[in-house]
Amino acid sequence: MNILIVGGGGREHAIARKVSESRRVTKIYCAPGNAGIEEIAECVAIGAMEFDKLVAFAKEKEVDLTIIGMDDPLVGGIVDVFEAQGLRVFGPRKNAAIIEGSKAFSKDLMKKYQIPTAAYETFDSAKEAIKYLETAHYPIVLKADGLALGKGVLICNTYEEALDGVKSIMLDKQFGEAGNRLVVEEFMTGREVSVLAFCDGKTIKPMTSAQDHKRAKDGDQGLNTGGMGTFSPSPFYTKEIDDFCKKYVYQATIDAMKKEGRDFTGILFCGLMLTEKGPKVLEYNARFGDPEAQVVLPRMKNDIIDVMEACIDGRLEEIPLEFYDNAAVCVVLASEGYPEHYEKGFVIHGLSAFEDKTDYYAFHAGTKKTNEGIVTNGGRVLGVTATGKDLREARKKAYEATEWVQFSNKYKRNDIGKAIEEA
Incomplete structure (x- = not known):
């Protein structure tokens, strides 16, 4: 099979690595890809939102299956465009991807179906939002309604902070059009857990659990980012919690979407908060999480192409989803100053240390190949991942591996998976 992957981050590198293990795959293309993906796929200079060019490329190269990694093209309707041209594509259609594209939609869906x-x-008006916040209980959470690269969430401890938040999201348009509408949520406390699941519109099969670390600095301080590291499985995600979520969250969500005429096929990401009153949904995504994919996919036993095709064909119930009885930890190496201001273009040294290793991975997120070698090309540069017999071993190995890699403004959190010690 010829496979096309759309995207160019650490998530797409993890997907490409998993796809490359399939016995059914002969050729992998990636648009636009990155320097790491280039080692296992042919990268093509087509942007993820250039639907017509992607369709033309898929036809020209006789691509058998296109996998959409990113949120923007899914919410923009790329799956509908590919299907209209008779091309096989993995991901939810536009009317289902709205579950990530609009936080207001997803909150209303959960309210309606008691998830x-x-x-x-x-709120559609900053004035009305400010009026509401005058009498709200703090801390409180402000969320830009649309896509904001995982950064459109502000936790406000005081009315003054909330006022500034409304201004930056709705008036200053810090997150662009995503801030035209604002969702104001009660602040929940507890452990966060991410669960990714394969879906075929009626059946949903959750993968192993993971936990992301969103804040830029140690101790969960600093700004929200796209993710600074993750581990899998979560020791806090018990069988009791899994049983509850399978019934009242995962299947309930797929059933709700079907009732709304929005059959969901692809990857449903459920961000959960394990509160004192039980698990509650923080957010949905309509694709693999990043960096969650970088710890979940290395632990997956199945041929990913078999599972994706079963989803497209509506026969996911036939597939027993299996994961290795091990653990994985990913530490993101970022550019100093991320997620705000940072420099790019620094040569990355030490990547050869990962070659020919089956329990260490350097997933490329923001990299570029130049005449000088591979250089930094983004805020999140690499996802250094290691697997081990348990979380402690995987964490130790991942942090050791971060020292194999050097570039001028390298920055990382030092406490990814520290919660493991408390479990």
């Missing part, structure tokens, strides 16, 4: 989540209000 456990935080109390909330939605």
Whole structure:
């Protein structure tokens, strides 16, 4: 089979690596890809939102299956465009991807179908939002309604902070059009867990659990980022919690979407908060999480192409989803100053240390190949991942591996998976 992957980050590198292990795959293309993906796929200079060019390329190269990694093209309707041209594609259609594209939609869906989540209000006007916040309980959470690269969430401890938040999201348009509408949520406390699941519109099969670390600095301080590291499985995600979520969150969500005429096929990402009152949904995504994919996919036993095709064909119930009884930890190496201001173009040294290793991975996120070698080309540069017999071993190995790699403004959190010690 010829496979096309759309995207160019650490998630797409993890997907490409997993796809390359399939016995059915002969050729992998990636648009636009990155320097790491280039080692296992042919990268093509087509942007993820250039739907017509991607369709033309898929036809020209006789691509058998296109895998959409990113949120923007999914929410923009790339799956509908590919299907209209008779091309096989993995991911939800536009009317289903709205579950990530609009936080207001997803909150309303959960409310309507009694899927456990935080109390909330939605506002189209900054003036109305400010009025509501005058009498709200703090801390409180402000969320830009649309896509904001995982950064459109502000936790406000005081009315003054919330006022600044409304201004930056709705008036200053810090996250662009995503801030035209605002969701204000109650602040929940507890452990966060991410669960990715394969879906075929009626059946949903969750993968192993993971936990992301969103804040830029140690101790969960600093700004929200696209993710600074993750580990899998979560020791806090018990069988009891899994049983509850399978019934009242995962299947309930797929059933709700079907009832709304929005059959969901692809990857459903459920961000959960394990509160004192039970698990509640923080957010949905309509694709693999990043960096969650970088710890979940290395632990997956199945041929990923078999599973994706079963989803497209509506026969996911036939597939027993299996994971290795091990653990994985990913530490993101970022550019100093991320997620705000940072420099790019620094040569990365030490990547050869990962070659020919089956328990260490350097997933490229923001890299570029130049005449000088591979250089940094983004805020998140690499996802250094290691597997081990348990979380402690995987964490030790991952942090050791971060020292194999050097570039001028390298920055990382030092406490990824520290919660493991408390479990």
